Amino acid sequence: MVRSSGTSETSGTLKEAVQVAAYLDDTYLDRADTRVIALGELDGVPWAAVERCLFHPQGGGQPADRGRLEGVAVAPVRDRESGLVVAVAAEGAALPDLTVGQEVRTRIDVRTRLTHAALHTAGHLVEAAGRLQGWRMAASNHFPGQARIEFLTPEHDPRLADPEGREAATAALRETVAAAVAADLPVLARDEGEGRRMVHLGTLHCAPCGGTHVRSLGELTDVVLPTLKVKKGRVRVSYGAAHRSH
Incomplete structure (x- = not known):
């Protein structure tokens, strides 16, 4: 089940969560303060989606970014149900305890x-x-x-x-x-x-x-x-x- 704030939800699918693909606006932008717009699970793995998304997911022949969400190493994937780019914890890490609407800091690995x-x-x-x-x-x-x-x-x-x-x-x-x-x-x-x-x-x-x-x-x-x-x-x-x- 996907949880969201200020959005409608039908069978676990988000209807109105709006995400800005900041990774398309500025390749060189390496950090952003934003807020959590949705939380959920993908194949049993917890994920978090943020409003202003720095993280480029794998696609179009390009590999995914590496990044950090509140200091935790994350990898971006596109959630099939919601269509959002979501962050999952990198191997060996765990997402912090987050709530929808919470202000968070995100960063990308610039070299990657x-x-x-x-x-x-x-x-x-x-x-x-x-x-x-x-x-x-x-x-x-x-x-x-x-x-x-x-x-x-x-x-x-x-x-x-x-x-x-x-x-x-x-x-x-x-x-x-x-x-x-x-x-x-x-x-x-x-x-x-x-x-x-x-x-x-x-x-x-x-x-x-x-x-x-x-x-x-x-x-x-x-x-x-x-x-x-x-x-x-x-x-x-x-x-x-x-x-x-x-």
């Missing part, structure tokens, strides 16, 4: 957030480079150590048939990526109506996305693209990227 934001942004950039080759994105993964974009080609690309051709195609991708990073193109996320949030890399590229991103491509460093591979009819472009230190 910026790692994820850099990889997600670099993924959009790799997609943009692939589009310039005439390819269409089929899948994406922005997890550290696994980051890759998979493309479909509209017709046979003769460059992909041999190692030299694949290296030449990869070199073209690298050139596009390096030029965009050197130009420090702005990265902007805008709500364009009907629930569509679009992320723009200057005028180079735009795509619907609910992830976190760096402010501009100049924030990216160590962008690496190994030679692409062709598997099961798809072009797989692995990549790595990090956030530039300040």
